[in-house]
Amino acid sequence: MTDTEVDNVEQALADYPELQQELDFLDSLRKQLQSQSGSISSPGELGLKRLQRQLKKTKPSKSVHGWRVAAIAASVLLLVQMLVTLQMDEPETYHPASGMQDVGVSGTRITVAFAPEATEAQIRAVLLQANSRIIDGPSALGIYQLIIQGEPDEVIVWLKAQAVIESLQEE
Numbered sequence: 556m557t558d559t560e561v562d563n564v565e566q567a568l569a570d571y572p573e574l575q576q577e578l579d580f581l582d583s584l585r586k587q588l589q590s591q592s593g594s595i596s597s598p599g600e601l602g603l604k605r606l607q608r609q610l611k612k613t614k615p616s617k618s619v620h621g622w623r624v625a626a627i628a629a630s631v632l633l634l635v636q637m638l639v640t641l642q643m644d645e646p647e648t649y650h651p652a653s654g655m656q657d658v659g660v661s662g663t664r665i666t667v668a669f670a671p672e673a674t675e676a677q678i679r680a681v682l683l684q685a686n687s688r689i690i691d692g693p694s695a696l697g698i699y700q701l702i703i704q705g706e707p708d709e710v711i712v713w714l715k716a717q718a719v720i721e722s723l724q725e726e
Contacts, residue, residue: 663707664690664726665714667699673719681717685710700726 556564568575665687669678682689685703687710692699703710707725714720 662687662702662704663711665701665703665707665711666724666726667701667714667720668697668722669699670719670721671697677719681714681719685714687714 568578682701686705687701687703690700690702711723711725715723
């Protein structure tokens with residue numbers, strides 16, 4: 556230290572008694588350690604350097620391997636689940652929610668195409684008056700299949716006369 560720095564330190568030690576106490580403690584500690592240096596087998600400066608070199612060589616490895624395994628396992632499980640879901644057999648036929656099938660439906664089957672301008676109310680009114688029922692449709696071309704219950708010849712003649720029916724064919 557320069558002379559000015561030494562004077563500043565001495566002035567601080569005089570002004571602050573706790574600094575003087577700390578200096579006395581450190582001085583006694585240094586003397587005690589020097590007296591014990593022969594009895595303690597310290598590796599010394601060379602041992603410290605060797606320890607620092609070993610610490611630099613051994614860097615902690617990142618735990619990325621565990622995450623990779625978990626990600627691969629999750630991907631495989633997702634793939635298996637998707638394949639199982641796609642392989643599940645879906646019903647090929649339509650089953651009504653009521654559980655009843657139209658097995659007992661009897662009557663004459665006809666194919667009908669309604670006029671494009673016909674409303675749902677008009678179609679319903681004609682079907683009710685004809686005592687008929689839609690069993691299939693509309694197809695991509697707008698064709699419905701109906702079952703006529705009762706006397707089919709009279710009903711077919713009456714249906715052909717209706718404005719909402721564009722075409723009708725008996726099967």
